[in-house]
Amino acid sequence: MREKKIYRLAGNLNTGQSYAILGDDGRFLKHKHAWKAYQTLKEFGCATFPVAEGLARLEGSKVYPNLAALQDKVDVVVPCLHAEKLADLMSEVQACGAKTVWFQEQNWTSEFQKQADELGIEVVKGCILKHKIFTRPFGFFNPCYWHGLHSPKVPKKRW
Numbered sequence: 001m002r003e004k005k006i007y008r009l010a011g012n013l014n015t016g017q018s019y020a021i022l023g024d025d026g027r028f029l030k031h032k033h034a035w036k037a038y039q040t041l042k043e044f045g046c047a048t049f050p051v052a053e054g055l056a057r058l059e060g061s062k063v064y065p066n067l068a069a070l071q072d073k074v075d076v077v078v079p080c081l082h083a084e085k086l087a088d089l090m091s092e093v094q095a096c097g098a099k100t101v102w103f104q105e106q107n108w109t110s111e112f113q114k115q116a117d118e119l120g121i122e123v124v125k126g127c128i129l130k131h132k133i134f135t136r137p138f139g140f141f142n143p144c145y146w147h148g149l150h151s152p153k154v155p156k157k158r159w
Helices: 025-029 033-043 089-096 110-119 143-147
Strands: 018-022 047-051 076-079 100-103 122-125
Touching: 018 033, 025 033, 033 047, 076 089, 089 100, 089 110, 100 110, 110 122
Parallel strands: 018 047, 018 076, 076 100, 100 122
Antiparallel strands: none
């Protein structure tokens, strides 16, 4: 059996950890950022768990209604919602047993940072898509290609 290769991501994160992608049904079904983050982490070979109320399945995978349903299953929570919809995020993260929150672009606030520091939760900021390898020449048209030009890249999982 082949040994799984682990790649480095942002901060202290890597592809050997498990991730909960926190979104809502619209962000998953309409292929918004939550769906893109979920797909990208799956392509990297990470254990991924989509979390959204009102959605039972996503492309054959079980969707969890909240973070409490993932008790001790995830290492990292990736919120893909606006900050207004994440009122008690840090207490939910602590309750589910995750040690890190990976904030995507424009949903981090200093209030979240303050709460995380009080609870001992590590915060990582930056987009997941920066670590994806985009095919050329069409990758040049994707802004994530340019934002992540010097970020470590992860090849797709080979089936």
